[in-house]
Amino acid sequence: MKPNMEYLPGYEELAVKRLPQMEPEQFQQWAALLKQRTGMRLPDNRTSFLATNLGMRMRELGINDYQTYFDFVQKGREGAIEWDRLVHHLTVHETRFLRQESVISLICEEHLPACREQCSSPALNIDVWSVGCSTGEEPYSIAMAIDDHMQQMGCQYYLGITASDISRSALAHGRKGIYSRQQVKNIEPRWLDNYFSVTDDEKFQVNEDLRKRVCFNHLNILDIGAAPIGMMDIIVCQNLLIYFDKEQRIAIANTLAAHLKPGGLLILGVGELLNWKHPELTRFTYANTLAFKRQAHLSDGQHGPDA
Ligand SMILES: C[S@@+](CC[C@H](N)C(=O)[O-])C[C@H]1O[C@@H](n2cnc3c(N)ncnc32)[C@H](O)[C@@H]1O
Structure with a gap:
């Protein structure tokens, strides 16, 4: 039988700290703000998720009602800082090293050899963009794979990875590049030896050489x-478009396409954008991937975003 909380000592204090009830109009108001600012859709069945996450921050700030907090996050510099913090709690950051092995092999077994064939200079320049990079596992996985591949091929190369995300906390984590033993469990021992150092508290930090190649941007x-x-040679945008509606997914994919160099490769999450076509991109069929390649030379009248 549940205890009757009204008769327990300290109940009043607990009641003050309890989450306020979130009314449907309040949910709609917050969901609309989130959609407008981040593009994320929050389905109606996510009321308790939203209330819990707002409630956590509201309690820390000593705010007791959703409307006051709603007004606060929209006002001035303090509101903007608070919004950034809140966004981290409301977005999903799930990621892991080598999450999609097929993507790594598409890059190393198919794309880089093709780039090497077409490259006339002694060193290959490789610009990569990890869009929605979360805490860094995706861009570092790509960096390790490319470095390892190019070394094994005995090729000179320059690698620059832009890793971007909306969450400043996730980016700060990525910049430090420190992960637990559990988080690095998918990485083979040779790569762990080559690309990580063990910290005093038995964590694994990405070596400076590799960290310097990855630039984290908000x-x-x-x-x-x-x-x-x-302009990029490879753009990877996985497990992000799923949070957007179809029109936004298409608009984002079109903009990403405009940032691809001739011959560049765009990799999206499998099933994240159905039946999308772009006049300058061709679907590149490779098992367990959703990839598109920009034609090797721009024809007259076709320009990148800088044109
Ligand atoms: C599920 S994680 C995917 C991480 C990585 N790409 C992967 O596949 O492992 C999605 C990331 O997208 C970020 N995100 C969500 N909305 C965003 C937006 N509007 N702009 C940029 N990043 C966003 C989140 O902060 C989160 O880190």
């Missing part, structure tokens, strides 16, 4: 049209 994907992102 970027809301909805603002990519205005972002100072250059």
